[in-house]
Amino acid sequence: MNATTVSRLTSFAPAAISVLAIEGPRTLEFISKCWQPNQGSSVLPTNRIRFGFTKATDNQPRFGCNESIVVCRTNHERVELHCHGGKQASEKILETLSSLGAMVIPWNQEPCLLARDPIEQEAMEDLVHANSIRSTAILLDQMRGALSRELKRIEQLNANGKLQEAVDCILQLRQRFAIGKHLIHPWSVVLAGPPNVGKSSLLNRMLGYDRAIVHEQAGTTRDSLMERTSFDGWPIDLTDGAGVRLASEASDPIEIAGIDLTLQKAREADCVLLMVDPFSGWTNSHDRIYQETQGKRILVRSKADLQKATSVPPSLLFDAQVETSVMTGEGILELQSAIVAALVPEAPDSGIAIPFRTRHIELLNRLIGL
Ligand SMILES: Nc1nc2c(ncn2[C@@H]2O[C@H](COP(=O)(O)OP(=O)(O)OP(=O)(O)O)[C@@H](O)[C@H]2O)c(=O)[nH]1
Ligand SMILES: [Mg+2]
Known part of the structure; x- marks a missing residue:
């Protein structure tokens, strides 16, 4: 039987709410042991937001502190919990779920993330560290599949014997790495x-x-x-x-x-x-x-x-x-423009594929036998 996992999706940085995701065959069992709705049935229909509170468990009697938790079952074996953003509240919930038998895992090991294409997953991981508008926009494009699709297209060109076209695409992608490598390393x-x-x-x-x-x-x-x-x-x-x-x-x-x-x-x-x-x-x-x-x-x-x-x-x-x-x-604005022009001579169009990790370049090199 697969493990039931729980992870914190939001960071420890001060914020209004924390979001945890619990996923696996025992999700509903664990939720029913530590959460109760403020009214009505405790059945959780999918994609419906339910408001409720924590309740004491046998293992964690002090957990019954009536901490407000909003839950949403996002598929039949997955529930997201939204609680107070302070570190203590989410720590306590993780601790309780762990004591019930859930496996606590880092957010980037979440099953629904691991199920994604590896490049899209890497884009999502890097997005957490992106702190400029352009980096965020480019990584969002890659998270939505721009680079993965381009790699598949190149493989297709290769398979169809269109080698020169495939090589041209690869060379273009390698050039774009000059930008991609700086998205989270300024x-x-x-x-x-x-x-x-x-x-x-x-x-x-x-x-x-x-x-x-x-x-x-x-x-x-x-x-x-x-x-x-x-x-x-x-x-x-x-x-x-x-x-x-x-x-x-x-x-x-x-x-x-x-x-x-x-x-x-x-x-x-x-x-x-x-x-x-x-x-x-x-x-x-x-x-x-x-x-x-x-x-x-x-x-x-x-x-x-x-x-x-x-x-x-x-x-x-x-x-x-x-x-x-x-x-x-x-000259201050002019200088800033000159710096940008020197570093990014040609701003890429939105939506295009941009390799952003050395691994992607190694992948491209392998495609043309380098
Ligand atoms: N008139 C004028 N004075 C300036 C300008 N920029 C800096 N200064 C003056 O030049 C002096 C030195 O400025 P800083 O910015 O400390 O120079 P720095 O190159 O960092 O100097 P060090 O740290 O000692 O190497 C200060 O008195 C500034 O006010 C400017 O654009 N116009
Ligand atoms: Mg100085």
Whole structure:
């Protein structure tokens, strides 16, 4: 006989309600032992919401605390319970059901989830971690089968001998992974430049609140700090850090450690905002950052309100150049658009298949024998 399982579908985060799902052959038996309707028969017709209370069980006499529970039988062997959102209420119900014989399992092991296509199941798991509009929309599309359908179509093309068409589709999907891999692992954008060019001011302005200390004294930021945000609905991790000086200019070990950290973050970044202001102009530190980074680079000419021109070696290539001022707001939106354009040159149409886990790429590679 299959086990009867129970899992919490909602998180521990503070919320108005918690939702638990109990599923398996003994579902109705367990429910009848720990729940009673506030009126009428305790029979549970499917897809009808019933209001009631917890009742004491032999094992859990203290459970009869009249905790309100709304139940809904969603199929003949499955019931969803909606209770108070505090951790204690749902814990107590899980404990009681477990003492009656139900097996407590994590939400992503739920039988109705495991019955889904594995890719759709993975999309559902990742959706829990998505925190930007675009990521959510793309993962919802995959949860509704966009990628699974595309894989089946490719298999069909293969089976029908349309190999070139199948390979083209696979190559296109592999390109889209550049977006898919960032849905729950945001793109990393690092602000870099010498001390005092306005990195922390720009970070604060782009976040919309004062996250980092800003001061006229050079060397204000020492450690590296990262905040998650989104630009045009795409998830972005913005990192600010110590201003970079050459090894010969910095002697304080804390400053040197800060510079190393900034450079390491810049090397790992998907996009570096290389900042130059009218006071420092282009320096050896800029050369160092430029040489050490390989991702997308955007030149940010900060403090544009001060109206002083800054010349930059013409031989250096940037994905974009933007003038900004945190005083007037000039160029801030333009910079955000430039970052998005560098990271996501072509926004995908809604509803299309996008691989979002390395496993999907391995699957695609196997299809073309790689
Ligand atoms: N006029 C003007 N001043 C700015 C602008 N951005 C920053 N500043 C000033 O420049 C100084 C340094 O700003 P920060 O944001 O602390 O610079 P930073 O690059 O983070 O400096 P460190 O942390 O020391 O490396 C402060 O006095 C800011 O008010 C700007 O757009 N216009
Ligand atoms: Mg700073």
